[in-house]
Amino acid sequence: MNKTLLVASALALFGASTVSATDIKFALDWKFEGPAAPYLMAMDRGYYGEEGLNVSIDTGSGSLEAIPRVATGTYQFGFADINSLIKFRDQNSDIDVQAIMMVYDAPPFAIVGRKSLGIMEPSDLEGKTLGAPATDGAFAQWPAFVEVNNLDADTITIENVGFPVREPMLAQGDVDAITGFSFSSYINLKSKGVGADDISVLLMSDYGLKLYGNAIMVNPAFAEQNPEAVTAFLRATIRGWRDTIADPEAAVEYVLAHNSIARKDVELERLIMSIDDNILTDAVIANGMGDIDPDRMREAIDQLGIAYNFNSKPDVDDIFNDAYLPSDEERMLQ
Numbered sequence: 175m176n177k178t179l180l181v182a183s184a185l186a187l188f189g190a191s192t193v194s195a196t197d198i199k200f201a202l203d204w205k206f207e208g209p210a211a212p213y214l215m216a217m218d219r220g221y222y223g224e225e226g227l228n229v230s231i232d233t234g235s236g237s238l239e240a241i242p243r244v245a246t247g248t249y250q251f252g253f254a255d256i257n258s259l260i261k262f263r264d265q266n267s268d269i270d271v272q273a274i275m276m277v278y279d280a281p282p283f284a285i286v287g288r289k290s291l292g293i294m295e296p297s298d299l300e301g302k303t304l305g306a307p308a309t310d311g312a313f314a315q316w317p318a319f320v321e322v323n324n325l326d327a328d329t330i331t332i333e334n335v336g337f338p339v340r341e342p343m344l345a346q347g348d349v350d351a352i353t354g355f356s357f358s359s360y361i362n363l364k365s366k367g368v369g370a371d372d373i374s375v376l377l378m379s380d381y382g383l384k385l386y387g388n389a390i391m392v393n394p395a396f397a398e399q400n401p402e403a404v405t406a407f408l409r410a411t412i413r414g415w416r417d418t419i420a421d422p423e424a425a426v427e428y429v430l431a432h433n434s435i436a437r438k439d440v441e442l443e444r445l446i447m448s449i450d451d452n453i454l455t456d457a458v459i460a461n462g463m464g465d466i467d468p469d470r471m472r473e474a475i476d477q478l479g480i481a482y483n484f485n486s487k488p489d490v491d492d493i494f495n496d497a498y499l500p501s502d503e504e505r506m507l508q
Contacts, residue, residue: 195228196403201240201252203388205233206433208445209357213253214428216414225406237311237388238262245271250396251407253277255311256389257478260493264484270394272495275408275464277415278387278452280379283312285319286359287351287374288344294374296323296381305335305349312353315378315385317481322382341366357447361440377451384473386466387452389494397498404498412463412500416507419454422446454507462505465496 202210213231216222222229232249234240240252241262256273263269285304287293293302296319306313320327335343335352341359343349345366352359356375363373379385390411397404418425426442433441457467471490479487499505 195223195226196400198222198227198229198251198403198407199249200229200231200407201234201243201249202231203234203237203240203253203255206429207436208426208429208441208443209448210432211422211425211429211441211445212414212418213411214432215418215425216410218428218431219414219417221410221413222407225403225410227403227407227410229407241271241391244391244393245269247393247395250393252391253388254391255281256386256493257281257314257474258311259389259391260475260478260488261482263488263492264482264486267486270492271391272394273389273493274392274397274404274495274498275390275411276386276466276494277389277463278448279455279458279463280377280452281383281385281387282355282357282448282452283315283378283383283385283387284354284356284359285312285351285376285378286344286354286356286363287376288347288368288372289374290372291347291350293351293376296325296376299351300326300329302350303331303333304351304353305333305340305343306353307337307340308334310337310353312355312378314481315383315477316353318383318385318477319378319381321480322477344368356451357444360447361444365440384470384477386471386474392498401498405500408464408498409500409504412505412507415453415463418445419449419507422449459508462502463507464499464505466490466494 217229217231237255238258240254241259243249244252259273292298333349340352341362344352345363345368356377360373360375364370392404422445423442426438426445429441430436430438468490
């Protein structure tokens with residue numbers, strides 16, 4: 175199967191080279207894991223090529239990294255946490271990089287605990303110890319999570335832990351819960367021997383947070399000069415997501431073709447979790463993928479302000495631009 179995919183990729187690239195294609199570099203937020211399947215599928219099946227685009231995709235090391243990559247023009251497109259983009263724009267008001275397509279309508283920010291340690295809902299955290307890396311994207315939302323759930327933060331011990339030991343510490347019972355991305359921490363805990371029926375995943379979006387998650391961003395100079403290519407990129411990407419949702423097992427093969435150490439069962443589970451928890455929300459099922467609700471985004475920006483002091487709070491239009499989205503019909507996933 176992997177050889178077939180690579181041959182298909184080569185043929186798609188050969189076909190694209192016979193015409194004048196627009197070269198595009200796309201920066202992901204993380205490694206080639208389950209949630210990267212739609213983009214790799216769109217590349218290897220030739221969806222981008224059919225749109226006149228010659229796309230290459232690179233991995234990242236976190237949700238913040240793609241933002242400066244796109245802002246400087248090193249990459250034309252990037253996949254990053256929109257909440258990090260909001261803060262970046264506040265700190266760099268002269269750089270007008272924007273999100274142009276919402277992907278994670280519900281962010282994967284979560285509190286992950288163990289039922290055997292008494293963690294099943296937010297109030298259970300009182301009197302317990304929470305393990306959280308200081309730079310964790312989910313932990314950055316902790317003050318807002320505390321406020322909207324009326325938690326007594328003084329009774330909760332925060333232990334600064336490193337990313338590599340976060341799940342092992344919870345597996346060993348050294349902490350009662352951790353912050354993290356739902357589909358990563360859940361799977362990592364299982365790999366440490368914790369039973370699935372003992373793991374509680376409290377998605378912050380289920381407990382009062384209005385935040386959005388990762389979105390696709392574009393370099394502003396590239397977008398101004400190539401508006402049709404921007405829409406074409408989004409159209410092919412949504413096509414990749416549509417096919418991935420229809421057949422996740424087939425889609426994850428594209429991850430395996432680009433990541434020789436990935437395990438199919440693990441990445442398939444991670445992909446399905448991201449589809450169920452972050453992509454196919456009620457709003458996306460009804461309205462299609464990619465757009466936002468401006469009122470919800472305003473609430474999200476206000477919630478970010480609980481823990482972050484804005485120099486000048488941005489408007490929704492500063493952060494998100496829907497002008498490049500394909501038609502409503504093309505954005506439907508089911």
